[in-house]
Amino acid sequence: MLFKVEMKVTIPHDMPADVIADIKAREKAYAQALQARGKWRHLWRIAGSYANVSIFDVADNAELQELISGLPLFPYMDIGVAPLCRHPSSIHEDDR
Numbered sequence: 001m002l003f004k005v006e007m008k009v010t011i012p013h014d015m016p017a018d019v020i021a022d023i024k025a026r027e028k029a030y031a032q033a034l035q036a037r038g039k040w041r042h043l044w045r046i047a048g049s050y051a052n053v054s055i056f057d058v059a060d061n062a063e064l065q066e067l068i069s070g071l072p073l074f075p076y077m078d079i080g081v082a083p084l085c086r087h088p089s090s091i092h093e094d095d096r
């Protein structure tokens with residue numbers, strides 16, 4: 001199942017720089033591991049903001065929840081999720 005996920009990050013102003021750097025490093029490793037597994041199909045920066053739009057390919061809602069809630073930045077994110085299905089005019093046979 002494909003989901004569009006939008007994540008907007010707001011880090012508290014009083015968080016120490018070394019803590020932020022550690023969270024961001026763990027977030028990057030986590031995100032890249034999910035991409036390598038094919039779970040996180042697309043990851044795009046929304047220009048001009050600390051936000052991204054992503055496409056996740058997961059078995060079900062429960063797996064999406066598990067993966068997203070495991071993000072090191074999860075406590076500092078506003079997240080919006082939309083389920084996707086194949087568009088009848090799409091030429092991409094693997095969009096499902």
Ligand SMILES: O=C(O)C[C@H]1C=CC(=O)O1
Nearest residue numbers: 009027028031050051052
């Ligand atoms: O930078 C972001 O958009 C937040 C988050 C998503 C992937 C990642 O590495 O960080």
